[in-house]
Amino acid sequence: MRTASGEQAVDVAIVGGGIVGIASAFRLAALGLAVALIERDEPANAASRGNAGAFAFPAILPLASPGILFKAPKWLVDPLGPLAIPPAEFPAVLPWLLRFFRASLPDRVEASTAALAALNGLTEQETAGLTREAGIAGFVRHDGALELYESEAEWRASLPAWERCERMGIEVEHVGGERLAELQPGLSPRLVKAVFLPQWQTVSDPRDYALALLKAAEARGVRVMRKNAARLAPHADGVTVVLEDGGELDAGHAVVAAGPWSKALAATLGDRLPVTPERGYNTTLPPGAFDLKRQLTFPSHGFVVTPLDTGIRVGGASELARFDAPANFKRSRHMLDKAARFLPGLKREGGVEWMGSRPSMPDSLPVIGHAPASRRVIYAFGHGHLGLTQSAGTARLVSELVLGQNPSIDITPFRPDRF
Numbered sequence: 401m402r403t404a405s406g407e408q409a410v411d412v413a414i415v416g417g418g419i420v421g422i423a424s425a426f427r428l429a430a431l432g433l434a435v436a437l438i439e440r441d442e443p444a445n446a447a448s449r450g451n452a453g454a455f456a457f458p459a460i461l462p463l464a465s466p467g468i469l470f471k472a473p474k475w476l477v478d479p480l481g482p483l484a485i486p487p488a489e490f491p492a493v494l495p496w497l498l499r500f501f502r503a504s505l506p507d508r509v510e511a512s513t514a515a516l517a518a519l520n521g522l523t524e525q526e527t528a529g530l531t532r533e534a535g536i537a538g539f540v541r542h543d544g545a546l547e548l549y550e551s552e553a554e555w556r557a558s559l560p561a562w563e564r565c566e567r568m569g570i571e572v573e574h575v576g577g578e579r580l581a582e583l584q585p586g587l588s589p590r591l592v593k594a595v596f597l598p599q600w601q602t603v604s605d606p607r608d609y610a611l612a613l614l615k616a617a618e619a620r621g622v623r624v625m626r627k628n629a630a631r632l633a634p635h636a637d638g639v640t641v642v643l644e645d646g647g648e649l650d651a652g653h654a655v656v657a658a659g660p661w662s663k664a665l666a667a668t669l670g671d672r673l674p675v676t677p678e679r680g681y682n683t684t685l686p687p688g689a690f691d692l693k694r695q696l697t698f699p700s701h702g703f704v705v706t707p708l709d710t711g712i713r714v715g716g717a718s719e720l721a722r723f724d725a726p727a728n729f730k731r732s733r734h735m736l737d738k739a740a741r742f743l744p745g746l747k748r749e750g751g752v753e754w755m756g757s758r759p760s761m762p763d764s765l766p767v768i769g770h771a772p773a774s775r776r777v778i779y780a781f782g783h784g785h786l787g788l789t790q791s792a793g794t795a796r797l798v799s800e801l802v803l804g805q806n807p808s809i810d811i812t813p814f815r816p817d818r819f
């Protein structure tokens with residue numbers, strides 16, 4: 401069958417060639433379905449390109465939590481701090497912030513922790529299967545990560561959260577002294593305590609990983625279309641994806657995996673979903689800038705340092721601003737200054753700066769489920785800080801929704817109409 405514009409119709413059209421769309425395309429094609437991946441840019445060129453490369457399976461505590469409400473006022477007064485809302489952006493961001501505060505109340509946090517634990521548990525299993533099946537397991541490092549503290553008091557304050565994680569089955573090792581120096585030599589003595597998370601994994605480079613997965617998907621028949629999807633038009637037998645150039649693609653199902661831009665596509669179906677761009681910054685230093693054994697995270701400062709094949713990536717931060725607001729690369733430099741203080745031997749020359757937008761939901765949970773307007777459209781976006789981590793698990797759930805199977809985990813916490 402051909403569409404009006406001559407395009408071959410497919411079983412599933414996925415809009416968005418970031419890591420969530422690519423993983424979903426691979427999973428669906430591996431099940432024998434005909435899949436088109438519609439991407440208006442180079443695949444994996446947005447957040448899926450420049451992220452910190454962590455499969456952060458132990459990250460089951462939502463960002464929206466009482467702890468962040470406590471830290472946020474201090475962070476917000478520092479213009480280069482871990483959390484920033486440029487004054488001009490405040491009115492637009494306010495409704496999202498109000499939802500974030502509501503989601504940070506203790507009863508909500510308990511439910512969102514359980515939902516994240518279930519999704520991260522599924523995704524940990526699925527990542528192992530997907531990388532094996534795609535022949536890309538060699539891109540994944542099983543080195544664990546260290547979360548670092550500057551004082552005993554700071555570490556002690558973190559203990560209740562770690563106890564909650566342990567109760568949910570996360571392996572946690574509290575370290576200091578020689579054990580810390582063995583896990584990561586060359587740290588500043590101001591870092592006195594750390595938590596080692598052995599289940600944490602990283603990729604050799606997030607863009608390389610995504611493109612290798614895409615290659616494996618294409619080998620299974622996925623067709624990449626360099627097109628901009630303008631809107632979705634569901635009908636009784638499927639969905640027509642209307643392209644900006646006037647073309648159309650008919651599909652049995654459509655998957656919206658367009659990261660923070662999913663909001664605009666969902667709006668074409670009448671759905672108002674509060675996914676917002678949450679911008680992050682980093683600098684990738686040349687390989688060899690530091691002898692880094694594993695990813696290091698600095699929870700009080702909102703940044704991480706990751707060893708990639710392509711270099712040492714220093715970054716993080718959270719800036720709530722529109723797509724077209726000017727980038728402020730003072731943020732990446734500020735995180736680099738801090739990293740140099742914690743890693744005295746860090747060679748900070750020759751770095752490449754980058755900024756990208758996480759697709760963030762106010763309750764720290766992605767949207768995974770049928771669109772309220774049509775069961776032919778499946779939403780898979782809003783993974784915030786955990787899009788790479790949750791990509792394989794999301795792909796599994798998307799495939800189950802397409803095939804009309806029972807999802808592997810309860811997806812009601814992720815339903816699109818929860819707001």
Ligand SMILES: Cc1cc2nc3c(=O)[nH]c(=O)nc-3n(C[C@H](O)[C@H](O)[C@H](O)COP(=O)(O)OP(=O)(O)OC[C@H]3O[C@@H](n4cnc5c(N)ncnc54)[C@H](O)[C@@H]3O)c2cc1C
Binds near residue numbers: 415
């Ligand atoms: C600084 C930083 C560090 C991070 N670190 C980590 C980490 O260590 N681990 C982790 O798990 N996550 C991390 N994240 C988050 C992670 O990068 C994102 O959650 C993830 O990349 C989102 O993937 P996605 O596929 O949903 O969206 P994206 O990567 O944003 O991809 C969406 C794609 O859709 C395309 N698109 C949009 N609209 C249309 C349209 N109408 N038609 C066609 N194409 C369209 C876009 O061009 C884009 O390529 C980090 C993010 C940042 C910013």
